[in-house]
Amino acid sequence: MAAIYSLYIINKSGGLIFYKDYGSKGRMDTNDSLRVASLWHSMHAISQQLSPINGCSGIELLEADTFDLHCFQSLTGTKFFVVCETGTQHMEALLKVIYELYTDYVLKNPFYEMEMPIRCELFDINLTQAIQKDRVALLGR
Amino acid sequence: MQFFGGSEISPSPPTPTTTTGNNAHMIYIFNRNGVCLLYREWNRPLHTLNPQQDHKLMFGLLFSLKSLAAKMDPTSADKGNLGVPQLPGQGCSFHSFRTNTYKLSFMETPSGIKFILVTNPRTSDLRETLKYIYNLYVEYVAKNPLYTPGTPIRTADDRSC
Numbered sequence: 001m002a003a004i005y006s007l008y009i010i011n012k013s014g015g016l017i018f019y020k021d022y023g024s025k026g027r028m029d030t031n032d033s034l035r036v037a038s039l040w041h042s043m044h045a046i047s048q049q050l051s052p053i054n055g056c057s058g059i060e061l062l063e064a065d066t067f068d069l070h071c072f073q074s075l076t077g078t079k080f081f082v083v084c085e086t087g088t089q090h091m092e093a094l095l096k097v098i099y100e101l102y103t104d105y106v107l108k109n110p111f112y113e114m115e116m117p118i119r120c121e122l123f124d125i126n127l128t129q130a131i132q133k134d135r136v137a138l139l140g141r
Numbered sequence: 142m143q144f145f146g147g148s149e150i151s152p153s154p155p156t157p158t159t160t161t162g163n164n165a166h167m168i169y170i171f172n173r174n175g176v177c178l179l180y181r182e183w184n185r186p187l188h189t190l191n192p193q194q195d196h197k198l199m200f201g202l203l204f205s206l207k208s209l210a211a212k213m214d215p216t217s218a219d220k221g222n223l224g225v226p227q228l229p230g231q232g233c234s235f236h237s238f239r240t241n242t243y244k245l246s247f248m249e250t251p252s253g254i255k256f257i258l259v260t261n262p263r264t265s266d267l268r269e270t271l272k273y274i275y276n277l278y279v280e281y282v283a284k285n286p287l288y289t290p291g292t293p294i295r296t297a298d299d300r301s302c
Binding site: 005023 | 166167182184185186187189190195198199201202205206208209210212213214215216217218223233234235236237238239240241242243245259
């Protein structure tokens with residue numbers, strides 16, 4: 001799979017439940033990542049209000065000058081979004097894979113409380129395997 | 142971004158690939174204070190809010206998304222704080238976002254004029270089109286001696302999309 005800069009998972013009320021940084025310059029501290037997550041949650045909802053056509057389900061892709069942001073919203077309202085380099089392909093597939101890992105290792109964990117921050121070891125291990133971070137390629141830019 | 146010397150007004154604008162009829166749903170132009178200078182719609186079956194609220198919501202969304210993009214920029218080490226207004230051109234800015242029902246393309250000029258085009262989601266990159274519209278704005282609005290900056294555009298000369 002491709003290399004990404006960071007991954008965020010937000011619960012249905014907009015609170016950040018998982019954040020992992022894979023190599024952006026200037027790491028965000030916890031407070032900033034919480035703010036960014038809630039901001040994204042609100043923007044996602046507002047974008048549905050501004051749609052000229054019925055049936056909008058929110059922002060799926062945000063393209064900026066130096067990065068792209070892909071977002072996947074599950075049917076229950078949980079949002080998964082990744083920040084990656086511009087023009088990276090197959091992010092939708094990666095998000096689906098992460099969603100599957102979430103359902104397998106987080107939701108099926110009997111000790112996990114819904115909507116709470118994710119602290120599941122198996123999820124972390126499998127996630128790291130799924131996201132093969134290509135450090136050399138990123139640093140080489 | 143090259144605003145001068147890069148793009149001249151050509152007789153035919155670079156057309157995004159389209160099937161038939163109008164490709165765009167709506168266009169908005171805002172100035173840096175949030176005044177909506179122009180709003181045109183060609184195809185908008187769904188109106189969620191009244192026009193005033195709609196303009197304010199659109200401006201607010203763009204302001205916050207710009208702030209978010211500047212903060213989330215993974216390639217710069219020093220980012221401003223969320224919510225601090227950014228100067229045009231400062232920090233990383235987004236140029237489009239896509240949902241399942243529409244695609245919004247955005248361009249901000251150095252003077253703070255924001256151009257927004259809402260089209261169908263399959264449209265390709267519209268930055269050249271927005272630059273063309275900006276050139277039209279410069280020629281017919283900014284250079285119009287009877288136009289007061291900061292007021293809505295009322296002439297018939299700008300409707301060339």
